[in-house]
Amino acid sequence: MDHSASSASSSADTADRQSTFSAYDITRLSGEGSPMMRSPWNQPAPFSAEWSDPGKSSAAGAQPQHSLIGSLVREEGHIYSLAARKDILYTGSDSKNIRVWKNMNEYAVFKSNSGLVKAIIISGDKIFTGHQDGKIRVWKINQKDPSVHKRIGTMPMFFDIFKASIKPSNYVEVKRKRTAVWIKHTDAISCLSMCSETGLLYSASWDRTFKVWRAENFKCIESVKSHDDAVNAVVTSGGGVVYSGSADGTVKVWQREQKGKAVKHSLVQTLLSQESAVTSLAVNDSGSVVYSGSSDGVVNFWEKEKQMAHGGVLKGHKLAVLSLAAAGCLLFSGSADKTICVWRREGNVHTCLSVLTGHTGPVKCVTVDHDGDTAAEGGEKKWLVYSGSLDKSVKVWSVSETAPEMGGDSGRYGNWDSIPSAKY
Secondary structure, eight states: OOGGGHHHHHHHOOTTOOOTTTTSOGGGSOTTOOTTSOOGGGSOOTTOOOBOOHHHHOTTSSOOSEEEEEEEEOTTOOEEEEEEETTEEEEEESSSEEEEEETTEEEEEEEOTTOOEEEEEEETTEEEEEETTSOEEEEEEOSSOTTOEEEEEEESOHHHHHHHHTSGGGEEEEGGGEEEETTSOSSOEEEEEEETTTTEEEEEETTSEEEEEETTTTEEEEEEEOOSSOEEEEEEOGGGEEEEEETTSEEEEEEEEEETTEEEEEEEEEEEEOSSOEEEEEEOTTSSEEEEEETTSEEEEEEGGGTTEEEEEEEOOSSOEEEEEEETTEEEEEETTSOEEEEEEETTEEEEEEEEOOOSSOEEEEEEEEOOTTOOTTTOOEEEEEEEETTSEEEEEEEETTOOOOOGGGGGGOOOBOEEOOOO
């Protein structure tokens, strides 16, 4: 878990915690309704994944606009990372297993000796996984049998470390006057991000740096001492722009410059400087809006078209925001309060469409993919949302962009629209 969010996450994991949002009309929440209601997909199944047909639980017999499709439960570790592509889902936990699910069934498993899997990236026929031991492991999908994954490398590679260690100038000072070669992370990897334009892989770490790698040859080409505390998030955007967020409370903007084969990232702007740790970042599909989640439960956002002006804050959580994912005009925020808020952006106003409830532990990771199979007639845009939790489960939701926002009794809980930026 991120350094900053550990206390918030533990406080969230209390048995008698009640959802602030349960008073809303349940058809506007998740398919389960109130988290206090006993639900079949919360019952643990140690050696099987249980899926449920949401249509059977709907009074009208029709699937709600935001509905729980099912849950995956494996009593082997907290879920720390997710990656999805089409009908394939990868899950990483604090066990040694990386599990692969296809069409809602367990499909494959491959083991890493490093333990906790903090981040997963799918790129072509390769899978990149970031680990607690500060290494990135690379796996290749077998073309003849896609259920088979073979490890083809570790970043940095042993030979590269050996080669770098010969030269004294390749050593940099790390905490407590220790030195290490610059190509190697000296603490846990917290996040991975792939730049599709260049094939560069970015890794953020608790060692206060982010590093840049060539995915094609597994070589580290730059290490950026980016923050004064653990770097919890890094995300790439178009035009060589990179964002980083840290436990030091800052969000920074970096510009990538290419000079021949050399790559250099320069600090352009600091978007945020606050006491609360930044735990997560997300950029929308067009790259026009960047979001940051914090340990105080707030989501900030900035608009690129307005010279990265602060657009406002989203307040929908009682505890730390631990994960963010953007898709279409929607933003999903997972929290230590065990819920996922669904936000829809129209212009610079964000409205809370729904609060997805059902997890019994902090929501550590969220990822989104197109829901092609359940798209309604008339072109309604739907998304498959995967949420991984410290309750050791993954839940899968179908979410529509066109659902009406929460109304009714919302007034008693305050305004669910985003709060515009104040000048401060």
